[in-house]
Amino acid sequence: MIVIVDExxxxxxxxxxxxxREGIACTGFAPTEFGEWVNxxxxxxxxxxxxxxxxxxxxxxxxxxxxxxxxxAPVIALSEQHSLENTxxxxxxxxxxxxxxxxxxxxxxxxxxxxGQPLPLPRRERRILxxxxxxxxxxxxxxxxxxxxxxxxxxxxxxxVVESHISKLRKKLRERLGSDPIDSKRFLGYRxxx
Numbered sequence: 001m002i003v004i005v006d007e008x009x010x011x012x013x014x015x016x017x018x019x020x021r022e023g024i025a026c027t028g029f030a031p032t033e034f035g036e037w038v039n040x041x042x043x044x045x046x047x048x049x050x051x052x053x054x055x056x057x058x059x060x061x062x063x064x065x066x067x068x069x070x071x072x073a074p075v076i077a078l079s080e081q082h083s084l085e086n087t088x089x090x091x092x093x094x095x096x097x098x099x100x101x102x103x104x105x106x107x108x109x110x111x112x113x114x115x116g117q118p119l120p121l122p123r124r125e126r127r128i129l130x131x132x133x134x135x136x137x138x139x140x141x142x143x144x145x146x147x148x149x150x151x152x153x154x155x156x157x158x159x160x161v162v163e164s165h166i167s168k169l170r171k172k173l174r175e176r177l178g179s180d181p182i183d184s185k186r187f188l189g190y191r192x193x194x
Contacts, residue, residue: 072086114177121172
């Protein structure tokens with residue numbers, strides 16, 4: 001999920017709409033709301049944030065230290081001269097891909113590769129695989145996966161949809177890899193193993 005902070009509601013709604021169109025969970029805050037949220041949000045909610053985009057805010061309303069004290073997610077300052085494409089390009093420069101066994105998982109929306117061959121995946125399944133790869137070695141709960149994929153404020157979708165997406169993803173990966181790379185433990189969550 002990406003969090004946008006800007007005084008202008010039009011800006012937060014615009015970015016929210018554009019990211020949503022790309023299949024990236026997003027939410028927007030006014031600076032006054034954001035400070036309260038970042039201080040009171042659960043650690044699991046903050047772990048689902050991939051980046052914070054900070055736009056126009058009155059001086060002193062947003063403190064990078066406030067964000068850094070709670071999460072290691074990147075903080076990007078937005079300028080009116082930049083476009084969504086430029087902002088997405090900044091994310092691509094962070095980590096281009098993760099290799100886990102025979103899988104190469106890209107973090108920029110491209111389909112993963114297995115043994116050098118692309119594995120076409122629907123947007124939600126691809127995002128789940130990216131989220132699992134970015135949390136490699138750690139187990140993530142169904143709630144964390146849901147928050148990362150759908151956003152923590154999406155009340156229109158039931159959290160159980162994650163199980164369906166993961167089931168379909170596991171089947172596709174099993175067919176290509178010959179084994180299941182997603183370890184799941186009831187009530188504990190999921191992690192990638194290879």
